[in-house]
Each structure stands twice: as structure tokens, then as C-alpha cells.
Amino acid sequence: MENPLFSVEGRDLRVRDARTAFFEEGTPADTLVPVVGPVVKSWSRCVQIGLDAHVPSAKDIGPVSETQLREIRDRNAFLLSHARGVLSHLYEQIRSTGSVVILSDSNGLVLEGLGDPDFVNRADKVALKAGAQWGEGQRGTNAIGTAIAEQQPVEVVGAEHFFDCNAFLTCSASPIFDAAGQLLGVLDISGDSRSYERHTLGLVRMSAQLLEKRLFEAEFGRELLVFFHPRMEYVGSLQEGMLAFNQGGELLGANRCALDLLQLNRNMLGKVDFGMLFDQPFGMFVDRSVRDPHALSSLPCRHGERVYARMNLPAVLVPPRPVATPSPAVSAPARPRKPECTEGRVGFSCLDTGDARMGAAIRRATRMVGKDIPLLILGESGVGKEMFAKAFHEAGPRRAAPFVALNCAAIPENLIESELFGYLGGAFTGARKEGYTGKIQQACGGTLFLDEIGDMPLNLQARLLRVLQDRVVIPLGGAKPVPVDISLVCATHRNLVDAVKTGAFRQDLYYRVNGLTVTLPSLRERDDIRAIVANIITIETDGMRDITVSEKVLEFFERYGWPGNIRQMHNALRVAVALLDDDETVIDSSHLPEELFAMESDGDELLDKAEPRARRIEVAPLQGAESLETIERRAIDQVLEEEGGNVSAAARRLGISRNTLYRKLGRM
Numbered sequence: 228m229e230n231p232l233f234s235v236e237g238r239d240l241r242v243r244d245a246r247t248a249f250f251e252e253g254t255p256a257d258t259l260v261p262v263v264g265p266v267v268k269s270w271s272r273c274v275q276i277g278l279d280a281h282v283p284s285a286k287d288i289g290p291v292s293e294t295q296l297r298e299i300r301d302r303n304a305f306l307l308s309h310a311r312g313v314l315s316h317l318y319e320q321i322r323s324t325g326s327v328v329i330l331s332d333s334n335g336l337v338l339e340g341l342g343d344p345d346f347v348n349r350a351d352k353v354a355l356k357a358g359a360q361w362g363e364g365q366r367g368t369n370a371i372g373t374a375i376a377e378q379q380p381v382e383v384v385g386a387e388h389f390f391d392c393n394a395f396l397t398c399s400a401s402p403i404f405d406a407a408g409q410l411l412g413v414l415d416i417s418g419d420s421r422s423y424e425r426h427t428l429g430l431v432r433m434s435a436q437l438l439e440k441r442l443f444e445a446e447f448g449r450e451l452l453v454f455f456h457p458r459m460e461y462v463g464s465l466q467e468g469m470l471a472f473n474q475g476g477e478l479l480g481a482n483r484c485a486l487d488l489l490q491l492n493r494n495m496l497g498k499v500d501f502g503m504l505f506d507q508p509f510g511m512f513v514d515r516s517v518r519d520p521h522a523l524s525s526l527p528c529r530h531g532e533r534v535y536a537r538m539n540l541p542a543v544l545v546p547p548r549p550v551a552t553p554s555p556a557v558s559a560p561a562r563p564r565k566p567e568c569t570e571g572r573v574g575f576s577c578l579d580t581g582d583a584r585m586g587a588a589i590r591r592a593t594r595m596v597g598k599d600i601p602l603l604i605l606g607e608s609g610v611g612k613e614m615f616a617k618a619f620h621e622a623g624p625r626r627a628a629p630f631v632a633l634n635c636a637a638i639p640e641n642l643i644e645s646e647l648f649g650y651l652g653g654a655f656t657g658a659r660k661e662g663y664t665g666k667i668q669q670a671c672g673g674t675l676f677l678d679e680i681g682d683m684p685l686n687l688q689a690r691l692l693r694v695l696q697d698r699v700v701i702p703l704g705g706a707k708p709v710p711v712d713i714s715l716v717c718a719t720h721r722n723l724v725d726a727v728k729t730g731a732f733r734q735d736l737y738y739r740v741n742g743l744t745v746t747l748p749s750l751r752e753r754d755d756i757r758a759i760v761a762n763i764i765t766i767e768t769d770g771m772r773d774i775t776v777s778e779k780v781l782e783f784f785e786r787y788g789w790p791g792n793i794r795q796m797h798n799a800l801r802v803a804v805a806l807l808d809d810d811e812t813v814i815d816s817s818h819l820p821e822e823l824f825a826m827e828s829d830g831d832e833l834l835d836k837a838e839p840r841a842r843r844i845e846v847a848p849l850q851g852a853e854s855l856e857t858i859e860r861r862a863i864d865q866v867l868e869e870e871g872g873n874v875s876a877a878a879r880r881l882g883i884s885r886n887t888l889y890r891k892l893g894r895m
């Protein structure tokens with residue numbers, strides 16, 4: 228059974244008694260502190276500055292002007308840009324509880340508030356809105372002001388508020404500090420005191436920690452970040468220590484957990500280096516992280532304990548891998564290891580395998596990381612656009628939040644709308660009873676990846692544009708706008724500029740999605756095919772088998788046209804790995820799909836004669852409304868002529884097997 232001393236009623240009683248004792252009987256605050264904690268200390272401060280609990284302060288000035296608010300918001304742009312995702316996430320947790328989520332600056336001025344409309348009206352009456360000031364000096368004891376004064380999370384419920392007029396509120400607030408320990412602002416949830424929930428303070432505290440983590444990662448995004456904890460399962464959690472080092476190993480920043488775990492003082496930042504904290508050379512730890520970015524290492528601390536640690540290298544610092552030079556064969560690593568690159572978790576470092584164009588695309592995108600500028604990825608189908616988008620997400624401060632992908636070409640036109648915007652229960656016939664949270668909302672705080680955006684129907688382009696402009700989404704069947712905080716990445720294999728010219732794609736949307744464009748090279752244009760082969764084998768074997776690819780196959784891979792790009796090569800190698808017997812370790816032509824090599828008849832012959840990479844086939848312009856068959860026939864005739872009637876060479880350039888070419892010639 229609940230201890231009555233800690234029940235809501237018990238607390239009310241204690242506060243009422245304490246109020247009488249403090250305000251009417253003049254009992255000193257010290258005597259009452261053990262009873263009502265930091266609240267009574269705050270009452271005492273308020274009395275000292277001349278506030279009267281029954282008369283709202285003369286200093287209770289109204290909200291600042293719009294111009295002042297804009298200036299203050301500009302000054303807090305760094306905090307605001309990283310807080311929006313956390314605010315909307317927090318709001319999702321407390322939606323329909325009649326509360327508001329508030330972010331204030333370090334003086335208690337409300338920068339932003341998100342709330343249930345019913346409560347927002349009441350909250351407005353006590354000025355719980357943007358521009359209002361909730362420092363203790365203006366509003367007496369309240370969670371925002373008292374959290375600032377106490378520099379710690381605080382809950383102020385009902386009559387604990389200094390002014391009688393605020394006694395209908397329950398507020399929980401947690402301060403937000405930057406990496407230097409400076410107070411940046413306060414996160415708060417306020418609601419009607421009858422809806423008091425004892426877990427709210429914990430929720431606010433955790434959200435403030437999450438925000439501090441994002442701010443830390445953004446502030447030191449270009450440095451080497453070490454995440455650690457004595458317990459392995461805590462690495463990646465809100466309790467992990469975070470350290471930022473420059474390339475020389477000097478400690479530039481540390482979060483509060485790291486300072487506690489390493490028994491460090493904040494003023495030691497900039498004065499100690501990696502070697503003074505851990506009993507391992509900095510270079511050795513960096514090298515290991517380059518080889519395997521997701522690996523957890525056990526690091527001995529100088530003060531005795533061991534911790535588990537992982538390092539995040541900014542992509543700009545990851546040394547490009549050597550360009551693949553021809554070797555007898557590429558092999559998956561001799562010693563089993565976990566793959567650096569998996570389809571689920573991808574870093575830029577594992578995509579940067581030596582191709583100059585890919586490397587340039589990665590460097591350009593890296594400069595945009597954390598800036599919330601929309602990225603548009605162009606490239607043929609299967610070149611790795613989605614993997615690139617994931618790596619972009621993983622490189623940024625939103626990596627802990629979801630990466631949500633929607634392929635606009637893969638789902639029927641009438642479903643894109645509900646998939647993207649979501650719907651309320653019963654919004655249309657066939658809708659789920661409980662409704663559906665659309666992809667835009669699912670991606671809140673994280674990244675929304677719209678694949679094949681060029682295939683989005685025009686009417687939905689207009690709706691998407693509105694979402695991107697207004698930063699709110701209204702689910703189908705709903706009326707209430709839901710705030711949206713997403714980083715947007717789009718991809719297409721279409722020429723969007725042409726689509727804009729023909730009216731198939733809205734120009735205004737094109738400018739919205741095209742903050743930075745990167746074009747990924749097709750596989751046949753790449754110089755690092757061997758490195759990609761090694762990557763794929765590592766992914767397919769989970770790094771646990773020592774498999775090589777014969778030199779003949781590799782040379783063929785380097786010459787083949789790969790119309791389906793990396794996806795086609797990935798599929799071919801997936802089959803090859805599956806076809807290997809347990810005692811086989813070399814992939815040769817017999818393990819590859821027939822359509823790739825026409826293996827049964829002339830596979831090795833083809834490999835032997837493999838010629839330099841397939842050249843571009845320039846087909847003469849279309850003549851009127853030609854059928855696909857006629858165009859194909861003209862292409863075949865033209866290539867055969869250019870190759871002097873050599874069927875093998877023509878088949879290679881066309882990217883089909885010799886047998887298929889014979890079949891096509893026979894059919895025509």
C-alpha cells in the first residue's frame with residue numbers, strides 16, 4: 228500500500244501546513260526545508276526580494292514584444308534548433324493529458340510551447356506562452372524559475388507555487404546545460420494540478436539529458452567523440468559518458484556523466500589528454516575505430532576501473548581507404564570480424580571505399596550534417612542512394628532518433644497519402660480503427676527519406692510542400708496540426724529539372740527538397756569495384772567466413788556494364804555465397820547467375836575475352852512513336868555493326884548473355 232506520507236493527498240497536507248507556518252506564523256524556512264525541500268527555500272528567496280504571495284508581483288510584466296522575442300530566439304537558435312525534435316517527442320508522450328511542454332531560455336523566458344488546446348487557453352491566462360517570463364523574480368516559486376535558481380530538476384505542485392493564482396498548476400522542470408556547464412535553458416511540462424503524475428519529472432529529466440546529448444554531439448560534431456561506461460549495456464544510453472578530443476588527443480569537452488565517471492573537474496578541460504585518462508595510446512584506439520566504427524573496446528582508466536568505449540569519427544577525418552589495386556583476389560578478412568557496413572547500420576566510412584566521385588559526394592554531404600538542410604540524392608537505381616541517406620542520418624545529431632523511409636514509386640498512389648500523413652481512426656472506409664501515425668510523424672526528431680520523390684503524384688506534392696513550409700502535419704480526417712521536426716532526405720533516379728520543365732514536378736517543391744544535391748556514380752563508372760565486392764562479402768557472411776573471389780571473376784566484374792548497379796552485384800554475390808559448399812572458399816564463375824555469364828555454354832570463354840569496360844551505347848534519337856521492340860532492334864543492330872559482327876563483344880556491351888542475344892536475333 229502507498230505510504231500516506233508520499234501520497235498526493237499527504238503532500239497537499241504538508242504543503243498547506245507549511246504555508247500556514249511560513250506565511251502566517253513566520254516559522255523560519257530552515258525548519259521547514261526538510262518537510263517541503265527546495266520549494267520553501269524558494270519561498271524564502273521570494274519574500275527576500277519583496278514578493279507578496281497574495282498579490283501578483285508588480286514585476287509580473289507581460290510578455291516581451293514580438294521583436295524582442297525574435298531577437299531572444301535568434302540568440303538561442305542553437306538550443307532551439309536541437310530542441311524542436313525533443314519537444315515534439317515529449318509532447319507526443321503527454322498528448323491528451325491537458326498539459327503544455329515548454330522550453331525557456333536561461334532566464335526563464337518562454338521560447339516555445341506545445342500543448343493541448345484546452346489547457347493552452349488556461350495556460351495563456353497565466354501567461355504560460357512564448358515571450359512570457361517565468362523567472363522566480365517575476366513569478367515567484369515555479370518549476371522553471373526554481374530549476375534555474377537551484378540548477379537542478381524541480382517539481383512544483385499546486386500550493387507550492389508562491390503566488391495563490393498559480394496554485395492550479397503542476398509543473399516539472401529540468402535545466403539544460405551545455406558542454407561547458409553553462410545553463411542554456413529549461414525544459415518544463417506544466418498542467419492542471421489535478422492531473423499530477425509523479426513520473427513526469429523523470430520524463431522531463433530524461434528529455435533534458437537527451438537534448439544535452441544532442442547539443443554535445445552538435446557542438447563537437449567535427450571532433451573525435453568517445454562514448455563510454457563501466458557497464459557495456461549502458462554505452463549508447465543516456466547514462467553514458469561523452470568525451471570530445473581533437474586530433475591530437477586533447478580533451479575539449481565532457482558531459483556531466485563523463486566528469487562523474489572519470490572523477491574529473493570541468494576546469495581540467497583543455498588541460499588533459501587521452502593518455503592522462505586512459506592507459507592506452509590514443510592512436511591505437513583511433514585506428515581500431517577506423518577499422519571497425521561500431522566496435523566496443525575495453526579501455527583501462529588511469530584511476531583503476533575499466534570502461535567500455537566506442538569512438539565516433541567525423542567522416543571528414545576518416546582517412547580514405549587506398550584505391551583498390553588489382554590483386555590475385557579480394558577476400559573477406561582472414562580473421563572473422565563483424566561487418567563495418569550492414570544494410571541496417573551504415574556509416575560514411577564504409578561507403579568511402581576509394582572512388583573519387585563517391586568520396587566527393589560524401590565530403591559534400593558531410594558538410595551539411597546537423598544543419599537540417601534538405602539533401603537530394605541523384606543516381607541510377609541500385610547505386611546505394613538509400614544506404615547513403617542512412618549514412619547521412621547516422622553521421623548527424625539525429626542518429627538516436629528514427630530513420631524512416633518511404634518509396635514513393637513502390638506503393639499505390641492512393642496509399643502514399645495515408646502512409647505519409649497518417650490518419651485518424653475511421654477517417655475513410657477501410658481505415659484502421661485505431662488510426663495510423665504517418666511516416667512524417669514517425670520520423671519526428673529523426674530523418675525522413677523519400678525515395679523516388681520524382682514519382683510522387685502532383686496533388687501530394689502540394690500537400691508535402693505545405694508540411695515543409697508550415698512544419699506541421701494534419702493527419703487525414705483530423706483538424707489539429709501536429710508539429711513536425713524532421714531532417715529531409717530525398718532521392719530519385721529521374722531528372723527532376725526536366726520533370727519541373729514538363730510540369731510533372733512542382734518547381735517550388737524542387738527548391739524545398741534541393742538544399743544540397745549529390746549525384747552517386749553508377750557501378751560501371753566506379754574505380755573501387757573490388758572494395759565493394761569485399762564489403763558485400765563481409766555483409767553476406769557477417770564477417771565470419773574467409774571467402775575470396777577468383778581473379779577472373781573480379782576482372783569480369785570490372786568490365787561488366789552492371790545495369791542494376793550495386794543491387795545487381797549484391798544479389799549475384801548473395802547467391803554465390805549461398806552456393807558455396809562448407810569447404811569451398813573461392814567464388815568462381817560457376818557460382819554466379821547464368822544470366823550474368825551464360826555460364827553453361829561459354830562462361831569462362833566470356834571471362835577470358837572480357838574486354839575493357841562496356842562503352843556507352845549512343846542510340847540515334849527516337850523516330851516518331853517507335854515500339855520498344857523496334858528501339859531494341861536498332862540498338863542491337865548498331866552495336867553489332869560497331870563490333871564488326873562479334874556477337875560476344877556485342878552481348879557484353881549490351882549487358883546481356885550471348886545466348887540471350889542469339890535468342891533475340893532469332894526472334895527478330
Ligand SMILES: Nc1ncnc2c1ncn2[C@@H]1O[C@H](COP(=O)(O)OP(=O)(O)OP(=O)(O)O)[C@@H](O)[C@H]1O
Nearest residue numbers: 570578608609610611612613614762763793794797
Ligand atoms: N557501398 C556498398 N557496399 C555494399 N553494398 C552496397 C553498397 N551500396 C549499396 N549496397 C547494396 O546495394 C543495394 C542497393 O542499395 P540501395 O537500396 O541503397 O540503392 P538505391 O540507389 O536506393 O536503389 P533504388 O534507386 O532502387 O531505390 C542494397 O542491397 C545495398 O545493400
